[in-house]
Amino acid sequence: MLLISFLGVIVVWGITAVVVFFSVVLGVLPSLIHLFETGHWVDPKILLYPSPEHAWILFASVLFFVLLPALILLLLFLGVVRGGRRKTGIGTQWYEITNRRVAVVLTAFDDEESVGQAVDQFRRAVPQGIVYVVDNNSRDRTAEVAREHGAIVVRESRQGYGYACMKGLRTALSDATNEIIILAEGDMTFNARDTLKMLPYLEDCDMVIGTRTNYVLTNPESQMDWFLSWGNLFLALLVRLRFWNSWFLGRVQLTDVGCTFRTIRRSALERMIDDLTIGSMEFSPHMILVALKNGLSIIEVPIRFQARVGRSKGAGASRLRAIRIGLQMLKEITFQRY
Ligand SMILES: Nc1nc2c(ncn2[C@@H]2O[C@H](COP(=O)(O)OP(=O)(O)OP(=O)(O)O)[C@@H](O)[C@H]2O)c(=O)[nH]1
Ligand SMILES: [Mg+2]
DSSP states (O other): OHHHHHHHHHHHHHHHHHHHIIIIISOHHHHHHHHHHHSOOOOGGGGTSOOHHHHHHHHHHHIIIIIHHHHHHHHHHHHHHHHTTOSSOSTTOOOOOTTOOEEEEEEESSOHHHHHHHHHHHHHHOTTEEEEEEEOSOSSSHHHHHHHTTOEEEEOOSOSHHHHHHHHHHHHHHSTTOOEEEEEETTSOSOGGGHHHHGGGGGTSSEEEEEOOOTTTBOTTSSOOHHHHHHHHHHHHHHHHHTOOTTTTSSSOOOOSOOOOEEEEHHHHHHHGGGOOOOSTTHHHHHHHHHHHTTOOEEEEEOOBOOOSSOOOSTTSOHHHHHHHHHHHHHHHHHSOO
16 A cells, blocks of 8 residues: 555656656747747747746746645655554444534633624524633733623634634533533624534534535625635645545544634543643634544534624735735645644
C-alpha cells in the first residue's frame, strides 16, 4: 500500500511537472492561445521572459499547477499511509440518548442584540436543556440580557472565539449531570430546531457537526457566499485527506470546517478536551482534527444557516478578515501535528 501510494504520488507529480514545464515555462500554452486568437504562431521563446502582467499569470499558474497539487498529494499520501486500510469507522456502537440532560453552550462577544433571542430559541427547542452563555469580555449588555432570558452566564477573559468555546465546553463538563453538549453561537445564525436533526445521529457516533454548505438550507441573507462556501469545501477536503480512508474518501464526509454548531456526547468530549488549545478562529477545524486524532466518530448533518443579528466579528465581518481566517485554518490543517 505504501509503495503503491508513493508511486502514485510520483507519477501524478511527474505528469503535472511535465505539463507545467511545457505549458508555462516554455510558453507553449500562451503561444497556442495566441495562435487560436490571431491565427499567427508566435515563437514560444518570446513568451519565455514575460512582461509584468504575464508574470502574474505565470505565478498563478505555478501556484495552481504545482503547489496546490503538491499539497493535496502530500496530504493524500500521508492520509493513505495513516488510515487507508480500515474498512469501517468506529461508529458502530449504539448509544441510548433519550431523556439525557443537554447542555447548550453559546459563544457571545458584544452580542446583546441577538443573545436573548438565541437563548430563547434553544430553551424552546431543547426543553430538557440548560443554556450557558460564554461572555467573552463584552462591552455591551450581553451578560445581563443572557441572564434575563434564563441562561447561566460564564465569563472568559482571554479574548478569542476558541477560548470562548473551550471555556463553554469545560463549564458544561463541570456539571456531571450534563450528558450531551451542544456548541453554537449566540448570534442567531443557527436555528435551534436543527438540534432535533442532530441528536438522533448522536446515537450512532461520538460527535455530530453541522454543515452550512448546503444549497437548500442556506439563507441568501446569511454570510455564506460563494467564497466562504468554496473555502470551507476546500478546507474540508484537506481534513478528509489528512484523515484518509480509501473506501469512503475520508474518515468523515466533511463539507464545512467553520460551523460552530455541533453536538457531542460527554464521554467523547472528555476524551479530547485536554488536547483543545487554539484560542482564535481556527478553533473550529482544530476541534475536528483533535476529535479525529482521538479516534472519535463524526457525522456531518446539513443545517439551516441564517442572517446574523448584530455586528459580525468573525469571517462575516469583511472579505479580508475571511481570507485571513481561511489562511490561518489552512495553516492549522496542513502543518499542525495531529
Ligand atoms: N470573532 C470573535 N468572536 C468571538 C470572540 N469571542 C467570542 N466570540 C463569539 O464567537 C462567535 C463567532 O463570531 P461571529 O462574529 O459570529 O463570526 P462568524 O460566525 O465567523 O460570522 P457571522 O456569524 O457572519 O458574524 C460569535 O458568537 C461571537 O460572539 C472573539 O474574540 N472574536
Ligand atoms: Mg457567527
